[in-house]
Amino acid sequence: MKVSCEKMLVVDLTREKIKITPMRSDLEQDYIGGEGTGTRLVWEMVPAGIHPLDPKNTIVFATAPLNGTMFPAGPRGTIVFKSPETGTISMSNIGGHWAARLKMAGYALVAITGKAKRPVYLFIDHDRVELRNAGALWGKPIPDMEQTIRNQIGDQIIEVVGIGPAGENMVRFANIANSVRFAGKGGGGALMGAKNLKALAVRGSGTVHCHDIWRLREISFEIMKAMEQSPPIEMLKTGSSAAFNQAVAELQDFGYKHFQEGGFKYGYKLYIENIKRQVKQEHRACYGCPIGCGIITKVTRGKFKGTESSGPMAEAYWNWGWKCGITDVGAIVKITKLCNENGVCVNSASEPVAWVMECQQKGLISTEETGVRVRWGDGAASIKLLEMIITRKGFGNVLAEGVKKAAEMSGPQTEELAMHVKGMELDADEWRQNKASALTAATAERGASVVRPWGFPIDMGVLFPEITGLKEKPDPDQEEGIASWYKPYKEFTIASNCMGVCLYPGLFNIPTVKQTLEAYSAITGRGLTLKEYLKVGERTVCMQRAFNAREGFTRTDDTLPRRILLEPIKGGPNDGRRIRNFNAMLDEYYAESGFDKKTGWPTRSKLKELGLQDVADELYGKRK
């Protein structure tokens, strides 16, 4: 079998050893790339039961087959590691040009273990790979760090991903990023901070091997044509993902005031036409993408006039707008700037702040304890609290541990208000309005997650019938029987991450799965059926579950915060909707997936069916 990229790089920071080996063909065969290959390596390289900040934790930067090719909207690589925030396996995918450049340097993936004695960054220049002193970079915000590295190397097209001060301070939801793209969730930035690893810088000038370039060209033109004719893609092009704020608010809604209410009456202030009245935006594209939904925003009026930041993308508005009640666009841009430049996941960071807002509303945490009174909608106080989190000052040091641990330290009454699953902060999406969303939040292997898979396309009527078998939009209140379409839809989403497809156009079925598989064949020379593709997704999910099982996670961790699980939505377009029988839904999902009903682990026979006998032996013991 041909491999789309020839080498892998393993770096041991403790021993300062760099090893370049041929890419393992079994990884490409069974997992394709991206999230799948990263997951398998993390399973193999991370010893069971270690603390996530232990030097033996390994972080894998994995590219995917579509990266670095002319395929439109296939730029996404994935970073996989044991999460410093949740203790589960975690994965964050990132667009931009980084994964493309790594492939152009000849690498399918980089796995980094150990801990450097002093701050370093990894410089990859084809076969020349070096650990370089990052003493002068430590403490720098991400854009400065990126520019300094480019200046030091004397090459302005070096691609960099790294951490900001929040990662160095091991804030548990610190991300890995560059100045325009962000791998949020799970605290990969904290892990790099613990390893004294400031950044990876890549010079890649080769050409990614393509088996049939003319066929790939034809498919790429087809996809670009479909993109040109698609109204939602036009919305992405002109307004970024925030162009969907109104559609999502009116259809699905968000959890206003930390899910206490639905139907935020001032939410309209964060609809795209109102945002655009207060800012100027420039668009940025990931490698090979004609959409260019990335944005640099400059505030043109109000208290935050002149503030300039990458983003905010839609989720920042949902989390800081609806969940925290902030309607000042300038304040949300400022919050996004603080998060992006200091290396904090802008979405996760909203939850500890919203939790403080609710705890203070209910008199459970005093202003003396926090050092700042944060009322619903108070942008300035939120900014102050966020700065305390990034620098771990005062109560910020407690919040920097993540909302679950902060609540454990603050008393049982506050724990009930902490919106998380497995320690991962819950985003503002209204999880009760359709039941697939509830299942996603509860069962996602990295903890609460909106896009694994996201229910929005299904709610919009984009049904992916060849995958889900759905012929019409499911009733949002239906609980019984949804697992039969939900399971393959989830596996399709995860397989797309293995392939490198961008979620945004993918939500609207552009590219179609047929086009993706044909492109994969044109790039690698390997044919893959839809059934095999979904198996890659299924195998990856089962590996992630096996990792969590080995760490002691069980069915009791596949749950939801009390408010989401037991209370109905109060107000808004989905007023009264609630989850009726979560346990029955979970039973069905487990049965459909081949997970044990009591533990939630993939069964021995399921693992065997997927070719994971070694994993079954490790989890269940060898059969005599």
Ligand code: SF4
């Ligand atoms: S749609 Fe946006 S995020 Fe996706 S590849 Fe294109 S520019 Fe990047």
